[in-house]
Amino acid sequence: MFSRGQILALALLFVLSIAFRLGPLVILTLLLLLSAALAWCWKAAVLSHISYNQELSQHHAFPDDMVELAIQIVNHKLLPITALHVQEHATIGLDWSGAQRAQDWRPTSQTLQRVTSLGAYESVRWRYQLRCPHRGTFRFGPTTLEAGDPFGFTLRQLQLAKRAELVVYPRVLPLAELGLASGRPLGDSRSRHWLFTDPAHTAGARDYRFGDPLKSIHWPTTARRGSLQTRIYEPTMSLDLMVFLDLDTVQHAWEGRRSAAVERAISAAATVVQAGLAERYSAGISINGMLEFQSGLVNIPPSCSPAQLTQIFDALARVVPYALLPMPELLQQATATLPTGATVLVISVIAPNALQTSLLRIRDHGHPTIWLYLGEDSPPVVPGVQVQHAPSPAMPTSVDTPATSTGAS
Structure with missing residues (x-):
């Protein structure tokens, strides 16, 4: 490539060769200058249009x-x-x-x-x-x-x-691999637990009983009958399913990360959400991790919208496989915002004591609770919680140790 200095030198040499009537040098410098001009014009236009x-x-x-x-x-x-x-x-x-x-x-x-x-x-x-x-x-x-x-x-x-x-998207697993029935993947929790009262609709009133909350007293009927009357609420059916995905695969952060285990947990979440939506649940998901290039934990409220499955699958495809918050803390934060009577399904590879305590707390709040445990060891028994054990026989037990050098992981 000709530099600016080389072109100036060629121009000066061309002028001097003309002045001293050096014919061959005139021709040579003229050809070089024309070549440089043609190359510059070509460079300017070669990648245009x-x-x-x-x-x-x-x-x-x-x-x-x-x-x-x-x-x-x-x-x-x-x-x-x-x-x-x-x-x-x-x-x-x-x-x-x-x-x-x-x-x-x-x-x-x-x-x-x-x-x-x-x-x-x-x-x-x-x-x-x-x-x-x-x-x-x-x-x-x-x-x-x-x-x-x-x-x-x-x-x-x-x-x-x-x-x-x-x-x-994540790989969708066979329901049988997770120990779930193809006809009713969430078991009989719908028929046993979904019926509850809706405080927005009153069906009538009855005599007050000791222990009835004061907010349930129907004051107009009480005044008319002369004795305390309690509202009778209409029963309703909740079909909300909230899936909680735990990305932790080891008890301690210094132990590293089990890549195959966390990927199987993500696939299990996709499988359960797809099965729940197929059973006409309003399904949502909460993950103790974040999406790539975004901040904040993943939380998609329950919905039965036709676009819900695509939205959840897209989030599961983009989620970074690292936990930012222990699952027990996430469950504690989410308990107050869960829809009334919603079924809670927790997917985890580890079984810390704090997680078992959180499951009991959710159950005590009136939520049918299912624990899909993917660890290799036998899960503990949690009273009132449906525990489904689905280990993978081919799951590698090795962990990815944390990097000791700087750079992207």
């Missing part, structure tokens, strides 16, 4: 699904591009079926590299078949385009901020 598009065959998938990524580059001008270097940055974790890639400077990213040439008004399209091995969010972009003049004197880069995103 060019379009770059990323297209995914689908933006949501499940583990083991195949997704096609199509990349199209179009040259919308008469000037050709002799050598176009394309660097597509992408999140690691997908199976690219042998496509040429290089490690990026970021530990969670890699670079897809291609070189092509484009003639006047020509386009090129590449297709990649991607396999999704596990849940997560996978981003494509930004992209770097690099091209120059045919002589190799100049080089220009263009950064494209356009991105595409692929969200891979």
